[in-house]
Amino acid sequence: MIEIRVLSPDDWKLWREARLGALAEAPYAFGSRLADWQGDGDREERWRDRLAIPGSHNLLAHLDGRPVGMGSGVPTPTAGTAELISLWVHPDARGRGVGDALVDAVARWAREAGADRLRLAVAAGNEAAVRLYERQGFVTTGELGDLMPDGVRREQVMVKQLL
DSSP: OEEEEEEOGGGHHHHHHHHHHHHHHOGGGOSSOGGGGSGGGOOHHHHHHHHTOTTOEEEEEEETTEEEEEEEEEEOSSTTEEEEEEEEEOGGGTTTTHHHHHHHHHHHHHHHTTOSEEEEEEETTOHHHHHHHHHTTOEEEEEEEEEOTTSSOEEEEEEEEOO
16 A cells, blocks of 8 residues: 655655665666765755755655655746656556655645646656656656756656646
């Protein structure tokens, strides 16, 4: 059974464990690098601040009692638009509905917060993530997102209309 837990800044250790695992397992998928969050970057205050982004909704997914995924919803400066960020599912849990449950939970939060659009940026070439997002009703906008840490690839922006 999939359970979704909403995190607060006091849950920073849980978020830290999941985020470091995500960055180690799927470095191609994120705009941050594992090294950015290790060493001097690995500070309690920084982890708490990440979970305290004003208006954010930070989630940890559990499958059969084990943490296996994460994701966040954050407000944007554009009225009516929220953003899905930091989505990751542990390889052992992929294909079992965890990604869908996390996207659904962020979409529900976004609607409740008054958004009518949910946007995200996905790394070019991350076809498994693109398939998840398309299944969830996201469409590619043609807009390019941020430059990836490799200095070559750019994210692609996708948007879902919320009903």
